[in-house]
Amino acid sequence: MNPSPARPSVKHLPVNLFGAVMGLSGLALAWQIAHQAFGVNAVIAEGISLLAIVVFLVLTVAYGLKWAIFPDVVKAEFTHPIAGNFFGTFTIALLLVSVLLGAYNARLGQAIWALGALLTIALSGIVVARLLKGRSDSSHSVPALLIPGVASLDIVVTGAAMPMAWAHEVNLFALASGTAVALVFFVMIFARLAHHEPLPAGMTPSLMILVAPFEVGFLAYTGFTHQVDMFAAMLFYFGLFVFVVVAFKVFRLSVPFGVSWWAIGFPMAALSNAALKYALMVQSAPLIVIAIGILALLSLATLTLLVRTLHSLAIGKLLAG
Numbered sequence: 001m002n003p004s005p006a007r008p009s010v011k012h013l014p015v016n017l018f019g020a021v022m023g024l025s026g027l028a029l030a031w032q033i034a035h036q037a038f039g040v041n042a043v044i045a046e047g048i049s050l051l052a053i054v055v056f057l058v059l060t061v062a063y064g065l066k067w068a069i070f071p072d073v074v075k076a077e078f079t080h081p082i083a084g085n086f087f088g089t090f091t092i093a094l095l096l097v098s099v100l101l102g103a104y105n106a107r108l109g110q111a112i113w114a115l116g117a118l119l120t121i122a123l124s125g126i127v128v129a130r131l132l133k134g135r136s137d138s139s140h141s142v143p144a145l146l147i148p149g150v151a152s153l154d155i156v157v158t159g160a161a162m163p164m165a166w167a168h169e170v171n172l173f174a175l176a177s178g179t180a181v182a183l184v185f186f187v188m189i190f191a192r193l194a195h196h197e198p199l200p201a202g203m204t205p206s207l208m209i210l211v212a213p214f215e216v217g218f219l220a221y222t223g224f225t226h227q228v229d230m231f232a233a234m235l236f237y238f239g240l241f242v243f244v245v246v247a248f249k250v251f252r253l254s255v256p257f258g259v260s261w262w263a264i265g266f267p268m269a270a271l272s273n274a275a276l277k278y279a280l281m282v283q284s285a286p287l288i289v290i291a292i293g294i295l296a297l298l299s300l301a302t303l304t305l306l307v308r309t310l311h312s313l314a315i316g317k318l319l320a321g
Contacts, residue, residue: 008319010066011073014259016086016144018059018093020309023265024052025096027302030272030295037280049100056097063090081140085127088147091120092266095151095158113159117170120151124181141185141192142199143209143263149185150212152178153220160223175220182213204255207246208264214239215270219277228281236278243271257308259318265305268298 031045067074077083094116102109127148130136155174159167189210193199199207218235222228250264272294279287312318 008316010062010319011070012319013059013062013066014086015063015077015083016089017259017262017309018056018063018089019086019259019262019265020305021052021056021059021093022089022096023262023269023302023305024048024055025093025100026266026269026273027298028052028100029096030269030276030298033273033276033280034292034295037276049103053097053100056093060090081130081137082142082144084130085144085147088120088123088127088151091116091123092147092151092154095120095154099158110162110164113162114164117155117159117174120148120155121174121177124148124152124177128181138188138192139196141188142203143189143206144203145185145189146182146209146213149181150178150209150216153182153213153216154178156220156224157216160220171224175224178220179217182217186210186213201255202258202260204252205250205261206263207250208243208267210246211239211243211267212270214242215267215274218274219270222277222281228278233278236274239271239274243268257312259309261305261308265298265302268294268301272298 028045028048031040031048032042034040035042035045078087095113098109098113098116100109101112127145152174155178156171159171159174162171214235218232218239221235222232225232272291275287275291275294279291309318
């Protein structure tokens with residue numbers, strides 16, 4: 001007799017679904033640049049921003065319920081050597097949403113950014129501390145490990161314009177620690193991918209996370225220094241190179257759809273924002289065409305993921321465990 005299918009429950013809500021907020025927020029910010037640079041209707045960016053905020057609120061309430069009702073499940077998820085890294089999707093989402101909300105209420109945006117920065121730094125410290133205990137399994141060095149590492153760089157990306165007197169030093173601390181941690185984690189992950197078994201098919205989309213350190217690094221560095229120099233250009237171009245390489249591995253029909261596909265959203269959004277910013281700074285027509293193409297690809301990918309995720313939720317598969 002076949003066992004009855006699991007009933008949908010908030011117990012099975014994965015924390016990495018906050019990657020959807022990251023992708024939507026990054027897409028909104030990219031369309032904001034397109035509005036400012038090319039005169040694209042601002043309604044597009046505003047609509048995506050509102051959607052990102054709504055999704056964030058819904059997921060926060062839902063995951064809060066999961067924490068309240070199933071605390072042991074959340075604890076197990078947080079302490080898991082791989083799944084625990086995805087809690088960085090929540091802190092990054094918090095930072096990105098602070099920018100979106102800041103457009104409506106500056107004080108609210110600043111408060112949320114401060115909270116996001118605090119949680120991000122704390123999570124990054126916890127992840128590094130776990131590794132320093134020793135005897136870490138190299139098979140756990142998967143692309144998701146970069147999420148809490150790159151998260152500190154997002155503090156700078158979202159907080160470069162914060163008016164608080166202490167914000168400058170927080171951004172400098174985040175830029176320094178995030179750069180070093182992301183570099184170390186990238187080397188660990190690259191070594192694991194090169195010398196061990198390939199990632200399971202379900203984790204293949206997470207390869208796109210390898211793009212994030214360089215494009216988020218570009219955005220953080222240029223936002224902090226207010227210029228695009230040779231170092232910034234190198235970050236952008238290497239991130240673009242990594243994107244082209246992993247795209248041929250990720251975008252395959254053989255890779256099954258799942259929540260893990262949202263791992264492509266934010267890295268592609270970071271690349272889109274970086275490409276637009278870099279192309280406009282250097283005023284290169286070919287680069288502008290490439291940046292527009294990346295934005296179009298990001299928009300199509302995000303729409304596809306959103307539709308597939310809502311369909312999965314509607315048929316009860318998303319929360320079925």
